[in-house]
Amino acid sequence: MSSGLKKIVIIGVVVLVLFFLITQPTHSADLVHRLLGWLKDGAEAIITFFKSLFA
Template sequence: MDAKKIMIFAGVALVLFYVITQPANAANAVQSLLGWLEDGAEAIITFMRNLFA
């Protein structure tokens, strides 16, 4: 196995461990991430609207 596959496997295992052992915290982390992405998308949309207005 090469290093890339090992790192991907380790990352997936870590995420699964976190989701299984602390599901409420994992859900909060995902909600925070999605909220951050939503805020970023809204900021970009606002910028584009102001740029072309």
């Protein structure tokens, strides 16, 4: 991918995300909250695995 095309794609994604955040802030916040919850659950599962492994 050329650097010019890469730059255009990145700018397009940023503009799309900003548009989504501005037009639907409540839905965006809910989406981020769910994503962080999934990350937290995944981290807790990994911690539990290593605790069980070394216990």
